[in-house]
Amino acid sequence: MFQLGKTIVSEDIIEKEFVCNLSACKGACCIDGEAGAPLEESETLKLKEIYPIVKPYLRKEGIASIEQQGTHIKTENGELETPLIDGADCAYVIFDNKRTAMCAIEEAYNQGDIDWKKPISCHLYPVRVQNYTEFSAVNYHKWEICDDACALGKELQVPIYKFVKEALIRKFGKNWYIELEKVAATLKK
Structure with missing residues (x-):
């Protein structure tokens, strides 16, 4: 976990891969x-x-x-x-x-x-945000119906945060996302 502004973010959204595979799960x-x-x-x-x-x-x-x-x-x-x-x-x-x-x-x-x-919440999935008084928790929601999405994400090498980039920017803003990318680059070293 790491902090970005008023969010506490799970490293899973950087470390795990995900790309929706609608042909497999049918939504x-x-x-x-x-x-x-x-x-x-x-x-x-x-x-x-x-x-x-x-x-x-x-x-x-x-x-x-x-x-x-x-x-x-x-x-x-x-x-x-x-x-x-x-x-x-x-x-x-x-x-x-x-x-x-x-x-x-x-x-x-x-x-x-x-x-x-x-x-x-739909746009962000598989990321879930839980709001608390002082901060928001940003976590990966693992659900077995998305196993095909995890496999496709791994095959294509797309981390969760990149898959939901547009939604994360919509929710937290472009500057927040830029900071997330910096953390991701640091974690990959």
């Missing part, structure tokens, strides 16, 4: 698990704002889930998340013609209909 992270994608407070407002634009991209099950539960939910622990369809798929999941899970929000972004790519 399992969006349809497996027991919870929706973690959301920041500001993102709940964004989801409400963009829902009318994203709605045409959604599956009917996703629309029904969102219209029943809302564009986001608050768990018993007070955590903010995307709603699920019948406790499984994220309500914002759509599928391509190969049955690979994709994000309707990201699809609307890719088509130029909105200017927000997707929740930061």
